[in-house]
Amino acid sequence: MTADSNTRAFDPGIVTDFRERMSYGGYLDLDTLLSAQKPVSVPEHHDELLFIIQHQTTELWLKLVLHELLSARDLLRADDLSPALKRIARVKHIQRTLTEQWSVLATLTPTEYAEFRGFLGNSSGFQSYQYRAVEFLLGNKNRRMLSVFENDPAAHSLLSDLLESPSVYDEFLRLLARSGFAVPQDVLDRDVTQAHVFSQELVEVFRGIYEHADDHWREYEACEELVDLEDNFQLWRFRHLKTVQRTIGMKTGTGGSSGVSFLQKALELTFFPELFAVRTEIGVER
Numbered sequence: 001m002t003a004d005s006n007t008r009a010f011d012p013g014i015v016t017d018f019r020e021r022m023s024y025g026g027y028l029d030l031d032t033l034l035s036a037q038k039p040v041s042v043p044e045h046h047d048e049l050l051f052i053i054q055h056q057t058t059e060l061w062l063k064l065v066l067h068e069l070l071s072a073r074d075l076l077r078a079d080d081l082s083p084a085l086k087r088i089a090r091v092k093h094i095q096r097t098l099t100e101q102w103s104v105l106a107t108l109t110p111t112e113y114a115e116f117r118g119f120l121g122n123s124s125g126f127q128s129y130q131y132r133a134v135e136f137l138l139g140n141k142n143r144r145m146l147s148v149f150e151n152d153p154a155a156h157s158l159l160s161d162l163l164e165s166p167s168v169y170d171e172f173l174r175l176l177a178r179s180g181f182a183v184p185q186d187v188l189d190r191d192v193t194q195a196h197v198f199s200q201e202l203v204e205v206f207r208g209i210y211e212h213a214d215d216h217w218r219e220y221e222a223c224e225e226l227v228d229l230e231d232n233f234q235l236w237r238f239r240h241l242k243t244v245q246r247t248i249g250m251k252t253g254t255g256g257s258s259g260v261s262f263l264q265k266a267l268e269l270t271f272f273p274e275l276f277a278v279r280t281e282i283g284v285e286r
């Protein structure tokens, strides 16, 4: 049948009556999802839909990243290291998708973007509360960021809760301490509302794990997963920076920052500095 007509037969069991049954569109609430793309340019610019969908898909994936990282943090707190690593493994795949996705937006030329940029007003990705939540959860804490969300109580309260609570890294270090590793007390007692500050003593803890990986395999694996996570995060930041550079050059941002040079400074930030510092020490006699 298929060979002759080049048409697939409609299997007799295929369900077509959804008056009393759950359907695809109903389950996914597609009416809501697909009515949320509202270009603001007048007359409507062809490429604004790309711009909107690029951001919306990013926000959807960020929602899942948050969900997985919050769970990973809970699992670490409960000494369930292996399931926590499973969560992180999924996040790493999402990060790859998000980083790859920049190539779609790179098809937007500077001229095309300039034609509707003016309609965006002061809106900017800087105001993405989910992005900020992921940063806070990974330990890049900064109370100043809350000021952007004064008019959004739900976002403000989510971010304020995350600011006040331990990061994924804090929970990992606490887990290590409970397992008998000599995590310094001042690291365990640190003010979690501040960004994590480098500790040489912690590097020594990781040196022990890396030099005796066979004896601490799970912890060793966890360290490498965190390094992957940070690496992937930096790759996303870098692709964002390069996309911004090719699209608006050195223009100031709609959010009010200097633009490219402001974004450049984020590349110097690090979530897990000791996990990178330990690499310098590996194989070096003391």
Ligand code: HEM
Binding pocket: 054, 055, 058, 059, 105, 113, 123, 124, 125, 126, 127, 128, 131, 240, 243, 244, 247, 248, 252, 253, 254, 255, 256, 257, 258, 259, 260, 262, 263, 266
């Ligand atoms: C042509 C495309 C884009 C341009 C020209 C652009 C430009 C900028 C600029 C200039 C900033 C600095 C803040 C400001 O003053 O506005 C910024 C921040 C930001 N953008 Fe974009 N952006 C683009 C696409 C995206 C996309 C697709 C996302 C995904 C959600 C995104 C997310 C962010 C985030 C999260 C920040 C804050 C970064 C930080 O705090 O370090 N941007 N963007």
Ligand SMILES: N[C@@H](CC(=O)c1ccccc1NC=O)C(=O)O
Binding pocket: 055, 117, 120, 123, 124, 125, 126, 248, 252, 253, 254, 255
């Ligand atoms: N900050 C960008 C505008 C921008 O990209 C943007 C605008 C509205 C919603 C999300 C955005 N994405 C990232 O910043 C600019 O200065 O052109």
